[in-house]
Every structure is written in C-alpha cells, then in structure tokens.
Amino acid sequence: MVTKSFEEVAEKFRNIRFNEDFDLIVAIANGGIIPAAILNQRLGLELQLLRINLRDTNQQPIYDKPRLLSPVDFDVRDKRVLLVEDRVKTGATLEYAKTLLSEAKSVKTFAVNGNADYALYNESCFCFPWIIQ
Numbered sequence: 001m002v003t004k005s006f007e008e009v010a011e012k013f014r015n016i017r018f019n020e021d022f023d024l025i026v027a028i029a030n031g032g033i034i035p036a037a038i039l040n041q042r043l044g045l046e047l048q049l050l051r052i053n054l055r056d057t058n059q060q061p062i063y064d065k066p067r068l069l070s071p072v073d074f075d076v077r078d079k080r081v082l083l084v085e086d087r088v089k090t091g092a093t094l095e096y097a098k099t100l101l102s103e104a105k106s107v108k109t110f111a112v113n114g115n116a117d118y119a120l121y122n123e124s125c126f127c128f129p130w131i132i133q
Helices: 006-015 033-043 092-100
Strands: 024-029 046-053 080-087 106-113 118-121
Touching (some): 006 033, 006 118, 024 033
Parallel strands (some): 106 118
C-alpha cells in the first residue's frame, strides 16, 4: 500500500479552507483522533471524542454496522460541529455518528481520505504517515 509523506498531508491540512465556522470538533476514535488534533491546533476549537467502531486495524469490518463503544458524554446542543474521520469507505460510520449528534445546530464532515463535506483526498486507499507498522 502506498504511503503519503507527512509533509504532503500536512500541506493539505495547511491549505484546506472551511467556508463556515464551527464551535466544536468531534473526532471519531480511533482513526479521527490525529486528524482532529491537527485541526484543533489550526482552528483552536474544543475537541471531543466519539468512540465508534466498525473496522479492525486492517480496515476489515468486524461488525455488521457501526457500534458505539462508550456513551456520548459531551453536549452538542445548538453547536456547529465538525465531525472528523480519517478514512471514509462506505460512510456508515459518519452517518451513524451524525445520528448521535442530532441535537447539534449543524454537523459537517471532514475526512483525510474519502467522501465528506471537507476532504484532503478522495482516492484509493493509502497508508497515513502517522500509522506505525
């Protein structure tokens, strides 16, 4: 599998433009944690974790649908949320997460790779530079 360099991905993070404001970043853990931390540093917003799982470390489904691994313990009511994931394949995890955040004023999605409201890439699978193998 091809790996992109950290500098290449970092440049994409530096150059992405958001055409709206957000109140909160919510990372889908575990994959969304590093991208959300980078966005947190850039945007200076509160960061919360949403522990959902569907796939194993080899990106193979381990459940028939995404599962919530721990309760949502933060308030999104009336907030504009940027929901962050590393990779979007089917969109099932993002859609499930959006239902969990239904009290938010708005939820926009971000992915390093895949189909989202904001994405750095939308191409075939590649290994993220922060994955230690």
